[in-house]
Amino acid sequence: MLEFRKDYFQDERDDRLNEVGQPRQRQDMLGHVTGRTRYFDDHAFEGLLHLKVLRSPHPHARLRSIDVSAAERSAGVKRVIRAADVPVNKNTLLSLIGFGKDDEPLLAVDKVRYKGEPILAVVAESEAEAYAALAKIRLDCDPLPAVFDVEEAIKPGAPVVNETYPANTFEYHEKYNHQKLRFGDVERAFASADFVVEERYQMSPIEHAPTETNGSIAAPETNDRFVVHTCTQALFFSLGTAAKLLDLPSNRLHFIGGTVGGGFGGKVDSLTEPLAILGAMLTGRPVRYVLGREEEMLYGCPRGAERHYIKDAVLRDGRIIARKVTSYFDAGAYTRLSSYGAVKCIAHLPGPYTIPNVHADSYCVFTNRTPATAMRGFGITGVDFALEVQMDKLAHKVGMDPMEFRILNAYRDGDMKAHRRKAHNCALIECVQVAAEKAGWPIRDEFRRMNSLTGGGGERAVIPATASDEVGRIGTGRPASTTPPRAPALPIAPPPRVPQPVAAPPPPVPPAARPAAAPTPREQPKPAVPGPQHGATRFSSVFGTRRR
């Protein structure tokens, strides 16, 4: 059962908590148990039309021609919607906060980049008639070489997935092809370590599989507006996205939602709202666009695949003295939210541990797979899986108990994080102690007595001398090698232990002279940095725009 431990950190908090720790009934519970809760699809409209999309049968192909004449004459069909019917047929979700370039059409133009990409839409009197019309469309396309692996995608000569990002990597602040974290000197630490452990971790895409599939219903409303009943998890995000794609002022869209039949991150991409509204605009009638279960499973945006290489240096006494991480986030064919996942990853590294030398690169890579999106801690979850399995391996290597090993290396208040911010309100030691206690896992007294409030700071608060580098700068071509060697992880023969400062600060290295901009032809001409087109720039600290 849930236990609320008020004894921890009580001196740091005003503890007059009236709600936290108290059971409170959900305000929507009565609706749920009486069957009266209204989800987006629980609204009836007279004259409701049904929209279905033609999806690409290929993971990567050039569109040659599409013959819709038979489909347009098919029974019950009211309208075929083509790419040319979309007012602004290019978008990226995070453009609403001024992050990233528009890279994804609502309906494919010239090219399809993943299997299942929408090419055109049919609006008909019934779902059956819409499907029948789709079957009559004659699609002629030339399959192109496709790439499905993040490391294959960044090799020279790999097929270009998305021409907006011709190197198959997302570009951060038009500057680097990855997110970068540098703290101290990992190579020196590797040379002085007792053991070096290097491993490769990966995670496949995961479908959210909500019991309610993605969908929406859009209908003409009075006052020249459209009402939109939607499953979205992000009502105003979807409203802004639809307004941009349809070139409508947002006050002509009346979004109603918030009651979501399971989301978990899979309902923030506005997969259906823009087409449903466009269908209503073009037919003057209510239009319903709902994914079937097969569509949801095959083409609904999943949590993306991840791959992580972790190389750690550890001393016999259990202290980790260096951690080097290279992470690849598979965005699929379009950015959606994966660029942010790679940012979260770098912000999370090296995990909740005080490590004096950290070096990490995190890439958001394009492949010909279904575009990935948010899902419960995306950018963190897979990283933590890798880090914690690695921690167990390190503990095993030095012959320590894995719980004690974590307590030994945990952040303590006052420690300097690799991001150059001091750790405070740390609680990992206490969490591990409670977990050990609950699990009946014996830990030694000295580890049971440790706490997050003491032992931190001092030498552990020092920012080491750190060399910067220009690896991955946009315009200098692809990195020569971003992949760590795949040699099996073998311990480096432990050198005789000579008492010496761990990874003594190296002499200060001046920042490498930035090469004069050597833009490649594909990058020119480039207009001045476009400002955010919708809304204010927020989350500036997250995306580093203040320091751009």
Next chain:
Amino acid sequence: MAKTPVQFRLNGADKAVFVDGGENLLNALRRGIGDMSAKFGCGQGTCGVCTVLIDGEPQLACLTLAETCAGRAIETALGLAAGPNLHPLQAAFMEHFAAQCGFCTSGMLMAAKALLDRNPSPTREDVAEAISGNICRCTGYEPIINAVLEAASKRGGQPSGEQGRARI
């Protein structure tokens, strides 16, 4: 397309609806009559969110032809409460936090009702078996099973018409 009239009892009231050939009961209830309590989740009988009772038996409305329901008695979650009084299952679901997004709840309740009507004193295993065709993706199976067991114990030995005290 020619429409066929179908009559049945829904939650104790006579209903008539015109359906297309091949139309399923789920569509007839939702689009034809306006009872939206049964949901569409998969359309292929794997998720259970469309579960309704037909002559007391739990059935998947998405796989049931509407025309085969002529003359039969159908129960949905909208008919569970007796006026303002919640059914013991509904009260127990509220008490035990046995719903999160709520999308599977109508189907869960109907599967559970079929169980309790048949077996007033089920074991935990009986409950798990009864809802094994109903998928919850917010992973609330334990609270759901606890709620069904409590509803059974509160109703134990009482006439099946007895309702819980909680009110809408």
